[in-house]
Amino acid sequence: MDAAAELIELLGAARVHTHPIDRQIFAKDAGVSVGDPAIIVLPETTEEVAAIMRIAVRAGSAVVARGAGTGLAGGAVPAAGSILVVLTRMNDIYEVDEIGRTAWVGPGVINLDLSDALTEVGLHFAPDPSSQQSSTVGGNTATNAGGPHCLAEGSTIAHVLGVEVVTSDGEVVMLGGAAPDLPGYDLRGLIVGSEGTLGLVTRVLVSLAENPPVVATMLIAFDDINDAARTVSDIIASGLVPAALEIMDNSMVQAIENFVKADLPLGAAAVLLAEVVGHADGVAAEAEVIRGVADQNRATEIRTATDGAERALLWKGRKSAFGAVAQAAPDYYLNDAVVPRTRFVEVLEEIYEIADRHGLRLMSVFHAGDGNLHPLVSYDAAEPGMTEKVITASREMVRVAVAAGGTLSGEHGIGLEKRDMMSQVFTADDLDAQARIREAFDPDQRLNPGKVLPEGSRCFDRPPR
């Protein structure tokens, strides 16, 4: 019996797809790369995922995990001939511990659905990627996703306490847990951000954050984007780490206003969204620091929203950014390199220069507080040679960030997009160490082959004798 027949026997024909149209639909994520899965399966339980893995072992097939497919780096783009395991049906919130502030959830639970389900108990899941209305907790775990509020709260890695994983040989194993510092290596810390290359996550134990009693969101406008960038650097240098510090440039502000009418200042060269949370007195003190720094950097307007509806409107603008971009051109390309906060201003200048040099249009939102750039090029892929030009410019931008002491990705992951750029930040020995980790989890390279590590990373095959 071939793998497809075995999978149909396991899951029923309705949850196994091999038709060319299905294979085309699932061939890509939200980025630019395209793959070619042989079979798409939709398991509903951990046992089914383990059984799928064992079938793949027998068939010698690669296995690729996928959540909602909102990733931008190609992490969920299936290798040719692979079995694509779509985990969106595993979307139960199993148990919520309000006292310990944890929840066990399926990998298919949508990020925002989880926080919405917790509103009544005053808790939320802190990672809030822009895709949070559609991306899954499993996908967030795979990419170590971030979002505006990761500035103070840390990325997904800081909010995943444990994972149930199906290993490359089809065993089910628990890594980490609700207790702190469990004996042994922190394998949970390896799984998070490993982009489906070390195991398939079938349940996630997340830690939940307390909803802050007071929240103030400040909208600060500038006539020069460098003033906005300097404000961010100066806020961090003052020692303050607000809940969020997001910069939008003028093109993005225009696009957002056209799209959702968030009452953003259309004439501003840049808009900084700053959010401070916590105790009322702490919030007031921090807002005062931000106001002072912004004034010093020639802010032209400062609005503070404390009521829920006003704040929601400001954030709605920010979170609609990627939808808004679609009005400008049919396609966009976005990278997410990171720089030290002290180098943010100069790197930003260089990035706009690169775009100018290539005659490209940038519309950008930046997680400025943690140095996470998001230069977004909007373009039309139908124009001949345009995609290549955009990718060339984007690579130049990443190189500038790395040269400033930064790194390739803050929250999207490496996937296919940046795999061959890894040697910009890692030596052959560094990559070999990462390849060793992969070898320990997946000696046959069954899981998401061709992702994260460039070919030939495992360069020292044997220890010295």
Added chain:
Amino acid sequence: MTSLRSVTLQLLERLRDDSVDVDAEYVVAPSSIEEAAGILAAAAEAGIATTFRGSGTHQGYGNPVSADLVVTSTRLDAIVDWQPDDLTVVVQAGVPIGVLEAEIATRRQTAVLPEGIPGSTVGGAVAMGLSGYRRLRYGPTRDRVLQVRMASGYGKVVMGGSPVVKSSTGYGLPRLVTGSFGSLGMIGEVTLKLWTEPMALATVEVVDAAAALNSVYRPLAVIESSEGSFVYLGGPEAQISDQSDRLGAVARRGLSWPEPLSEPILLELRVPALHLGTAVKWIQRLGAPRWIAHHGVGIVSGGFEEFHSKGFSAARAWAESVAGALVVTSGTSESFDPWGSPPPSVEIQRRIKHVFDPAGICNPSVLAGDI
């Protein structure tokens, strides 16, 4: 040691560390990570069991290791690059926690390393995954190790992680190495994320620690101990006075932590935070004269004058039944495994050990499951 080549023996002789008095054939202090990697390459080739040492404050933690070669971090003692405006610092493994914290305190910053052990080294704290009292507010130490440079068990200099505060670039080597007890190699240098100290700090004594945890937003710590229950607050003065009013008590300025436990036998119950109250009852039932419980975190540590294998076993059985652990952190007894049951992922753990230390020379069997 006779299996070593003469050139290696010369290296070991040149790097000899006479400041440390331990029972091993060679005690050496490399002055760079490259030298440490050279030493480990030679040790791996010759199959010499090797251990690592910072300031020697936590020698009783983990399974006992007998090693012929001790590599110390004595000469890796530089604060390499502190970027106060970026809230990061690059620091070598041998720098004492107290020295690092004092330096960065000049800009009111902290690495949030464990508070009570200023003589312990940064490398030691990272290798053992030690976190301090303020973990409730700032998370465990492993959340702040951004990048690590190490000498691997196969004798190469390896860097993992990223030098910036946010990254999704490759596997999380810093997290693997944090808490690995030198079983994968020697940590040479780490990049740490820093926090700024709050404008004001205060300690408030309360009656009910568990209730206090839920009545103020994000305290630095809520500690219940044999000395009493205390909530630790940070923020502007007005916030602190409002929060202490809410707790119904008077705030004392500054953070006064409990006296560190110094009994010969120390153990920790590590349980889901939900079960902390029960863990405290267990520690009391075991008769610990002194103990410290971290509310919201799930750790209770107890200090004992004598080993009570039977009682410890019962407490361990309970802790493991709630997906926790009982770990002996000092004063290990031969008849009592310091870690307890090996983790369910022990097979993968073994393979991780093997790929980083194929010759099995780095702190052999120091971890749970004899890894």
